[in-house]
Amino acid sequence: MDIRIIKAPSTGTLRIIQRRLSSMELEDIHDFGAVGLLQGKIMDMLYAADIAEKTADVCVEDIRGNCPTTMTTLAIFGSVEAVEIAIQEIRKSGKEDGR
Template identity: 40%
Template sequence: MKCAVIHRPSEAALSLIARKVRDKALRDIIENGHVESIGICQGTVLEIIVASDTAEKTSDVMVCEINGSCPQHMTCLGLFGKTSAVTAAMDAIKAIQF
């Protein structure tokens, strides 16, 4: 699974992600710039689901699917929150043996 973190995301990055998030409450948070860091994971459906569960159990992050061009295709997992929380969640995800 590919993983990346964006600390202090730019307005352009936030706008791009907000357009791909279906959850209105989270989209509003993203659009208003109330995101300190973003963790992004790309993998298989199995990897994304396990990563989502691990992230929420590890730290105080908001987790959502970032949709691709086809609504049935789960392409990425987004983790949103404070830098320390996103970093802890991403470390836990990277430690998973798939």
């Protein structure tokens, strides 16, 4: 699983994310200061989404992509602290880097 955190995402970055969101509008997410991006196998992303929402005040959304395989990308929206907590818990779960 690849993981990145974007703190204070730029307007352009938010526009790119907005175009790729499956169902959610960025306006539906209030006061987020960071976006955590995770890419990996679908089952690992579902597991990560569940962990993130259960451990931190974040909103998780699937991002549409171009990968024709079983890979998918998630966006975790929230405050910098909440996104970092969610990512930390996902890493602790042992589902990072194919473990």
